[in-house]
Amino acid sequence: MSETVTSTQVHGGGATADQIVSVDSATNQHIQVRINRGEAGEIEGRWEEFTVPLAKGMVVLDTVLWVQAHQANDLAARWNCKAAKCGSCSAEINGKPRLMCKTRVEDFNLAEPILIQPLQTFKRIKDLVTDVSWNYRINATIKPFTPRQDREWKWFQHDADRAQEMRKCIECFLCQDVCHVLRYQTEEKPQFAGPRYFVRTAGLDFHPMDGAERLEQLADEHGLGLCNITYCCSEVCPEHIAITHNAIIPEKERVVDEFHDPVKKFIRKIQKKK
């Protein structure tokens, strides 16, 4: 293991070069990063280019922190864990929504500058920091876990698997950012909860001991039908949750099952007649 020189970690402002570039991982190379900066509400922003010393194994967040420490002390960026678990360092890197702390610099063509932008779907607060509070308001509309009373509390691992996949979500909102339903509409967005909340709903709906009904809310208020299953959310999820495959499509199918299946309708009719 390389010996990393650390000093006290300072959030959002004072990471030192030593913190980032460990003694034996430093190289003589330099790379260019182009960061999109701007004040609250600015959409286009302005691109600023910085030259950053390259270290082996460096991630994009390292370059941002280096710039913050050496060249632009007022550069705003959000981060917490640097371990791909807190979901705060979401940004768009070379046009793709990704976690800055999980994206290695060496994966890119270093002859070209690396582009770093804030999430495009949410309003900018400053530089790379956006206002994602809308997501929490949507979250609050979801019917919480409602334990069943009519059943013994006993279940097996295979009953819990589906719900557990959904519980891996770290709320980075990369899926919300990339989803074209939210991304490319003007002014007022459509009434659409977004993939993160289909994940949460599926996590509750597939909990073996949950008894609440959320289908109508999903179909109406949360706009499940607006999703055209183009899988972008699944492509960007850092937790590799199969969002479209295991949350959205199964929920869409539950809607069909409940309200539209021809054979089931027929069986229900016969049962009613009896």
Place this chain on the structure above:
Amino acid sequence: MKQTLTAHVGAPGFGKTERRDAWWLEPLLVVLGFATFVAYSTWAAFQVSNYSYGPYLSPFFSPYIRPDWWPANWSTAFFVLWIPGGFRASCYYYRRAYWRSLFASPSACAVSEPKRDYTGETGTIARWLPILHRWFLYLSLIVLVWLWIDVVKAFDFDGHFGIGVGTLVMLINVALLSFFTLGCHALRSLVGGNARCFSCAPGGNARYGMWSFVSKLTQRHKLWAWFSLFSVGLTDLYIRLCAMGVLHDIRIV
């Protein structure tokens, strides 16, 4: 409670992105793949001859239906072809593929799209897709049984058991079609996916077993969708070329 997001106005217009990779390649290949298949299958479906050879029958013409009143110079393919056609047109994978490639909605992730009045799968036609897909699933399962019967018949050379290259072609084709059909998302929900708790549901263990099996196929649904699409076309082509005398079908057994 209405909670809409009033925020960032994304860049309108087609194809704007900061992405550096060849994001346009996949939609382009999909369009080319679809176009090739649609062109060939339409041509083949209009043919009135060369769809069978020896014990082999082209999948485009199965189940073989020819009522007496049907004019001799009209193709019978359309009696059945609307079923696999409708099944694929309403399939979740194909929907994803054409929403992206034909409607550019979006062509690729984080690439801007031209159309602004988006209704997704709530539109007049699109809202029926998942519902129709159920109907087409039931019908396609019946057609699949027929295709298997055709394969069994393809082992029968004038009352004697035999295997020709055509038998194997038909067998591979029906296997790929089965992997595609049995990996359907609607089937996945139907056999077990709609249960909220497997072990608490009646017949739960059996349903969990079926769900796990279907889930394995569903995982690769895109792959089976393409393989089976091309195998259907190639099977028809093989039988057609044999019937036309261009190819010679080799008897293995």
